[in-house]
Amino acid sequence: MSSSDEIRDRRSAVTALIALLAGGWTAGVALLSGAFLSSPRRAQKRRDDIAVGELSIFGPEFQGVRLRIAADDGWYERVEQQTVFVRLAGNGSPEVFSGTCTHLGCTITWNVGDRVFTCPCHGGLFGPDGSVKGGPPPRPLTRLDASVRDGIVYVRFNFPAS
Ligand code: FES
Structure with missing residues (x-):
């Protein structure tokens, strides 16, 4: 055999x-991408009913309730604090x-007294x-779906998939 x-x-x-190395690298990237995109946690959009309190404690005036909500953005689970305002409408539904x-x-x-929700930050x-009755807010307050089961009021938060 010659040197050439x-x-x-x-x-x-x-x-x-x-x-061979490039093919292996490409296959590895494809596998990781597939695992990332098909992750059931990532694809999941959570809609959770959160207990707010017994129906009997609410009346025709809004009452603020502070909730601790476990939220899952697909990668991390965290606890958020959310305030909601609840009242009973004329038909008795929350x-x-x-x-x-x-x-x-x-x-x-x-x-x-003034029958308005006020925001302390910018009026x-x-x-x-x-x-919206005044100030800079661009849209109305978010109305949350509510239901009553066994005398307990529940609200539904939508946690979008990230
Ligand atoms: S955050 Fe409520 S008015 Fe700005």
Whole structure:
């Protein structure tokens, strides 16, 4: 075998080794991507009913309730604190608004005398129907789905898949 043949064989061997490593790397990336994209936790969109309190403690005036909610964004589980405002509508069913201002997320309060929700951060005002009555909030308060089971009021939060 001539020296030029040896050099050609070595080049072929090195080329084959590089192709093998590149193929392995590509397969590894594809496997990891598939595992990431098909993860059931990531694909899951959680809709949880959170107990707010006994129906009997609520009346026609809004009452603020502070909740601790376990949230899962697909990678981390954490506990969020959320305030909701609950009252009983004319038909006795619970009406619930998120207590988070739609401007920059401060927690609102219910002002019984003026019959408005007020935001302490930038003066946002919301009516008892959640509509914007003043200040910078761009949209109404978020109305939350509520239900009653066995005398307990539940609200539903939607945790979007990330
Ligand atoms: S955060 Fe409520 S008005 Fe700005």
